Amino acid sequence: MPDIIVCFKWVIDEAYIRTGSSGALDFRSVNYKLSDYDRNAIEAAVRLKEECGGTVTAVTVGTPGATKGLKDALSRGPDKACFVNDQSFDNLEPSQTAAILTDVIKGRLEYDLIICGEGSSDLYAQQVGPRLAEALGIPCVSFVQKLSIDGNRIIAERKVEEGINIMAAQLPALVTVVPDINNPRIPGVKDTLMASKKEVISVTADDLPATYEPALQTVSMTAASMERNCITFPADQAGIQAFVEALAKEGVLR
Amino acid sequence: MAGIWIFAESLEQTKELLSIGSTLASKLGTMTSVFLQGNTGVADDYIACGADEVLVLTALAEDQPLDAYIPVIAAEAQTADPDIFLIAATVRGKDIAARLAARLKTGLCSECIGLKADENDRTIEMERFAYGGAAIQTVVCSTRPVMVTIIPRTFEAAARQSDRKGTIRELPAAPPSASTVLERKPKETEAKDISESRIVVCAGRGIEKKEDLSLVQELAAALGGEIGCTRPISEESHWLPEDLCIGISGISVKPALYIGLGVSGQVQHITGIRDAKVICAVNKDENAPIFGASDYGIVGDLYDVAPKLSDAVKNMKG
Numbered sequence: 001m002p003d004i005i006v007c008f009k010w011v012i013d014e015a016y017i018r019t020g021s022s023g024a025l026d027f028r029s030v031n032y033k034l035s036d037y038d039r040n041a042i043e044a045a046v047r048l049k050e051e052c053g054g055t056v057t058a059v060t061v062g063t064p065g066a067t068k069g070l071k072d073a074l075s076r077g078p079d080k081a082c083f084v085n086d087q088s089f090d091n092l093e094p095s096q097t098a099a100i101l102t103d104v105i106k107g108r109l110e111y112d113l114i115i116c117g118e119g120s121s122d123l124y125a126q127q128v129g130p131r132l133a134e135a136l137g138i139p140c141v142s143f144v145q146k147l148s149i150d151g152n153r154i155i156a157e158r159k160v161e162e163g164i165n166i167m168a169a170q171l172p173a174l175v176t177v178v179p180d181i182n183n184p185r186i187p188g189v190k191d192t193l194m195a196s197k198k199e200v201i202s203v204t205a206d207d208l209p210a211t212y213e214p215a216l217q218t219v220s221m222t223a224a225s226m227e228r229n230c231i232t233f234p235a236d237q238a239g240i241q242a243f244v245e246a247l248a249k250e251g252v253l254r
Numbered sequence: 255m256a257g258i259w260i261f262a263e264s265l266e267q268t269k270e271l272l273s274i275g276s277t278l279a280s281k282l283g284t285m286t287s288v289f290l291q292g293n294t295g296v297a298d299d300y301i302a303c304g305a306d307e308v309l310v311l312t313a314l315a316e317d318q319p320l321d322a323y324i325p326v327i328a329a330e331a332q333t334a335d336p337d338i339f340l341i342a343a344t345v346r347g348k349d350i351a352a353r354l355a356a357r358l359k360t361g362l363c364s365e366c367i368g369l370k371a372d373e374n375d376r377t378i379e380m381e382r383f384a385y386g387g388a389a390i391q392t393v394v395c396s397t398r399p400v401m402v403t404i405i406p407r408t409f410e411a412a413a414r415q416s417d418r419k420g421t422i423r424e425l426p427a428a429p430p431s432a433s434t435v436l437e438r439k440p441k442e443t444e445a446k447d448i449s450e451s452r453i454v455v456c457a458g459r460g461i462e463k464k465e466d467l468s469l470v471q472e473l474a475a476a477l478g479g480e481i482g483c484t485r486p487i488s489e490e491s492h493w494l495p496e497d498l499c500i501g502i503s504g505i506s507v508k509p510a511l512y513i514g515l516g517v518s519g520q521v522q523h524i525t526g527i528r529d530a531k532v533i534c535a536v537n538k539d540e541n542a543p544i545f546g547a548s549d550y551g552i553v554g555d556l557y558d559v560a561p562k563l564s565d566a567v568k569n570m571k572g
């Protein structure tokens with residue numbers, strides 16, 4: 001019966017980011033969410049547990065503010081969570097997150113399988129999973145759309161440009177999953193209530209053996225501006241005609 | 255030792271990275287090395303396109319995945335100490351890049367869309383999309399090598415030059431891999447590649463049933479274009495193949511004309527049409543975000559507008 005670790009990230013919901021009049025990004029009214037692909041990762045872990053038994057531990061690295069994310073993650077079915085939190089764990093770059101996860105997992109958590117989302121919906125660097133696998137010295141199969149456990153190995157369908165590669169790897173192993181793998185469940189009231197009773201192991205920077213310096217520095221984060229005409233026409237005959245004439249004038253109706 | 259290193263899966267991708275690599279190499283006064291898998295026939299081609307050195311990776315066993323090369327490349331990097339390592343951002347490329355970066359204890363800029371080098375302090379500023387395409391993040395890397403994955407077809411491919419010389423060197427064979435490929439299945443339906451199409455009409459969730467895609471097809475036919483779709487149409491409804499999904503997790507298009515039918519215009523989709531010359535939309539919600547990203551729009555029910563639009567286009571074109 002496999003012990004599964006699933007990693008998730010509590011991220012800014014990009015739908016709430018506004019562009020100010022100066023063209024700068026305005027984060028004032030943002031909300032947070034469980035990173036989209038991590039919902040698929042949690043669902044994949046919980047379904048494997050429903051099939052094969054075992055345990056599911058959800059792990060996240062973030063600031064103490066990410067507490068809400070723990071409840072959200074736990075309401076989706078994991079047995080317990082590990083919350084690696086510190087005020088300094090804000091805006092980490094992938095090499096730092098992977099290094100922190102490595103140190104946390106090595107000392108504290110038993111695992112046969114680690115599941116991560118293919119990337120986070122905020123920065124989408126798609127690095128933490130593969131980096132973590134390397135640091136732990138275990139096989140990695142990334143971008144997986146179907147996953148099963150067969151005795152002492154995983155069988156994973158990996159989505160590649162030209163089709164599918166069916167892969168096998170010995171446990172312990174790490175996979176990253178793409179959204180095609182499942183439709184994540186939507187937690188009900190009962191699930192949310194249960195979530196608050198589940199165990200949460202808290203780990204802070206003081207409990208970790210290293211300081212984690214970034215290799216990448218973000219120099220700037222600016223709005224991806226797009227200047228467009230923004231002209232609209234009504235749906236009547238005259239409007240449609242005017243629309244088509246506008247296209248003709250642009251020279252795109254050849 | 256130093257240099258600009260290049261790893262890609264195909265000839266085309268390698269040549270694209272060579273055009274970036276050669277520019278960087280001349281700016282930084284260094285040379286370019288290109289990895290080549292198995293087939294040594296194209297080594298001269300790479301040299302003609304700007305490679306100073308071709309590093310030949312021994313062909314893998316049938317059941318070995320491409321990541322089997324990681325230990326070979328990492329060992330080579332540890333001795334050669336490259337400045338910059340450019341890798342094509344394919345599925346396997348992104349995976350290999352992240353794992354190599356972990357082994358080499360360095361930073362990696364994923365899915366870079368633009369980069370520039372400063373001759374004086376030799377820093378490389380790299381740009382990429384963040385927040386689903388709403389933002390551009392600019393990063394620098396303070397460790398060696400600077401690793402970058404580059405989305406294929408972002409840059410021009412390098413052209414052949416006549417008088418170039420380079421060396422070819424064979425690398426040791428890859429050790430057995432930790433994972434194996436049991437089977438390679440090609441795609442069931444080979445969809446059309448619309449990334450270079452001149453006109454794209456995009457089906458969004460405003461389309462209620464699969465049969466109604468004919469409305470989109472008719473408009474595309476009237477315009478002489480191809481059809482694409484948003485992610486819900488390919489990934490949730492499975493009405494169209496994924497290769498037609500436009501956006502940050504699908505393909506990018508750069509047509510002269512894009513028309514979205516029943517597309518709301520979320521940033522993840524808009525990122526894929528950024529380079530379209532003219533963007534148009536038909537949506538019944540006048541507040542749909544797509545109108546803010548469009549040049550021309552029609553506010554109305556696509557079921558009513560699309561057929562009329564197809565007729566008007568046919569009349570206009572005569």
Ligand SMILES: Cc1cc2nc3c(=O)[nH]c(=O)nc-3n(C[C@H](O)[C@H](O)[C@H](O)COP(=O)(O)OP(=O)(O)OC[C@H]3O[C@@H](n4cnc5c(N)ncnc54)[C@H](O)[C@@H]3O)c2cc1C
Pocket residue numbers: 036037121386457458459460461483484485486487499500501502503504505515516517518519520521522523526536537538539542554555556557
């Ligand atoms: C990490 C991540 C990655 C993503 N990547 C992508 C991606 O690559 N590509 C992508 O497309 N999406 C992507 N998405 C999803 C994206 O956020 C949107 O959900 C998606 O683009 C919406 O598709 P849509 O516009 O077809 O549907 P909806 O948002 O549901 O919009 C439908 C629109 O149709 C209009 N409409 C309905 N009926 C009619 C009618 N009869 N006539 C006219 N208009 C009508 C509605 O007013 C509405 O605006 C991603 C999301 C995440 C979180």
